[in-house]
Amino acid sequence: MPNAPEPRAPRRVVVDPHGPVLVEGPVEVETPDGIRRSDRFMVALCTCRRSRTLPWCDTSHRPRERRR
Amino acid sequence: MSAVGPAEAAWYAEPRGEVSAALADCLRHGREAPAGLVRAAGGAGVDPWGDDLHFALYLLYELHYRGLDGVSDDREWDPGLLRVRAALEGRFLDALREAVPSPRTVEESFGPLLTTPADRAGGVSGSIAETGGLWRAREYAVLRSPYHLKEADPHAWAIPRLTGRAKAAFVAIEYDEFGAGRAEAVHARLFADLMEDLGLDAGYNRYLPAVPAAALATVNLMSLFGLHRAWRAALVGHFACVETTSSPGSARMVDALTACGAGPAAIRFYAEHVTADAVHEQVVRREVIGGLLEDDPALEPRIAFGCDATVLLEDRLADHILTAWTNGRSALRHPLPQPVAA
Structure with a gap:
């Protein structure tokens, strides 16, 4: 077929099994509170829902140290 | 509000011991580092965590960043100053090696x-x-x-x-x-x-x-x-x-x-x-x-x-x-x- 569009290279995202999902930026995230944008070269999306900076990861997924 | 701080002091105004005083002198007056300074810098008398060593080392490293007021940029690669730096680095590294467990993964x-x-x-x-x-x-x-x-x-x-x-x-x-x-x-x-x-x-x-x-x-x-x-x-x-x-x-x-x-x-x-x-x-x-x-x-x-x-x-x-x-x-x-x- 003439003028067929080039197939787009798939965007690979990286899943940290115990942490965020890494997506190449810039990124827009639709959230219930509106669209959040990040221009960073890579963006870490929170998946544990503990982040205080949702939708971005703030490392709150890390296990808590046991109290000594 | 005005910025807070003591009156601006030159980098050489307050050396913190024998080594940093002698070093500041060499830097300020464009003098060569004497052999005695290299010996003192690597000597057991210098506390590897102390103010004299770390202030002297900081001044020497600053020559590689933005330089020091009144010191020629050429002194960045002055062999005598590099010998002083190496002596101070040796003391610091020995102390780190002793304090840090190694080898680790x-x-x-x-x-x-x-x-x-x-x-x-x-x-x-x-x-x-x-x-x-x-x-x-x-x-x-x-x-x-x-x-x-x-x-x-x-x-x-x-x-x-x-x-x-x-x-x-x-x-x-x-x-x-x-x-x-x-x-x-x-x-x-x-x-x-x-x-x-x-x-x-x-x-x-x-x-x-x-x-x-x-x-x-x-x-x-x-x-x-x-x-x-x-x-x-x-x-x-x-x-x-x-x-x-x-x-x-x-x-x-x-x-x-x-x-x-x-x-x-x-x-x-x-x-x-x-x-x-x-x-x-x-x-x-x-x-x-x-x-x-x-x-x-x-x-x-x-x-x-x-x-x-x-x-x-x-x-x-x-x-x-x-x-x-x-x-x-x-x-x-x-x-x-x-x-x-x-």
């Missing part, structure tokens, strides 16, 4: 950093929050200023020494640190904004005479690693350690600065590091350390050493600060005067 060094401390309110940020005023926040900013006003600069020395995956990822993080093409977003600029927001003078090395050895040592460590190709893996370990610990530490600083009534620019510096460094931590551990170890697995103990040495010096600095504050003293060599309303 990357997992052993970084594993403990990937947990959230049980006592989130403790430490330096907790102490800043509990004063109900800004003086501890100001002291902390002054202590950190030699580091953050050149944030990411020493790490740039790693770039020509890395290849492939490690290099590409490392440069991507550095690009972010340097504002991703925007001067107003360079992290060192954000720290200058924080200082001004706290009523401090953000001039480069402006508060150097007030900064004690415990804080200078954290900067000297990364300069040492950065200026020696042999320590490139330790520089990567340092970088990865900072990125790994920064995000939760910065979140605690956001809380502390908010609690003591700091302004938006001060809070922004740490808020930016919460999300930026959550990304950087992932990229540096996966791609930079992963890539470097793929290229040269023998570098692993050096990466771990860089991380462990960083943790050691950060713990020493936190002890210094908390000991001073708990005893009602300034953590600086000279306390800042109380700011006056303009």
Whole structure:
């Protein structure tokens, strides 16, 4: 077929099994509170829902140290 | 409000012992470093954690960054000064090697950093929050200023020494640190904004005479690693350690600065590091350390050493600060005067 569009290279995202999902930026995230944008070269999306900076990861997924 | 601080002192005005006094003299008057100074710098009489050594080393390293007022740029590669520097570095490295367990794996060094401390309110940020005023926040900013006003600069020395995956990822993080093409977003600029927001003078090395050895040592460590190709893996370990610990530490600083009534620019510096460094931590551990170890697995103990040495010096600095504050003293060599309303 003439003028067929080039197939787009798939965007690979990286899943940290115990942490965020890494997506190449810039990124827009639709959230219930509106669209959040990040221009960073890579963006870490929170998946544990503990982040205080949702939708971005703030490392709150890390296990808590046991109290000594 | 006018900037707070003692009257501006020249870098050579307050040497901290025999070695730094003799060195400041050589630098200031364009004299060659005498053999006796090299011997003294490497001698057992110099405390490897002390003010004399770390101030002298800081001055010598500064020749590789922005230079010192009144000192010729040519002296950066002066063989006599390099011999003094090597002697001081030898003392410092011997002390680090003795204090840091080695050899360790990357997992052993970084594993403990990937947990959230049980006592989130403790430490330096907790102490800043509990004063109900800004003086501890100001002291902390002054202590950190030699580091953050050149944030990411020493790490740039790693770039020509890395290849492939490690290099590409490392440069991507550095690009972010340097504002991703925007001067107003360079992290060192954000720290200058924080200082001004706290009523401090953000001039480069402006508060150097007030900064004690415990804080200078954290900067000297990364300069040492950065200026020696042999320590490139330790520089990567340092970088990865900072990125790994920064995000939760910065979140605690956001809380502390908010609690003591700091302004938006001060809070922004740490808020930016919460999300930026959550990304950087992932990229540096996966791609930079992963890539470097793929290229040269023998570098692993050096990466771990860089991380462990960083943790050691950060713990020493936190002890210094908390000991001073708990005893009602300034953590600086000279306390800042109380700011006056303009």
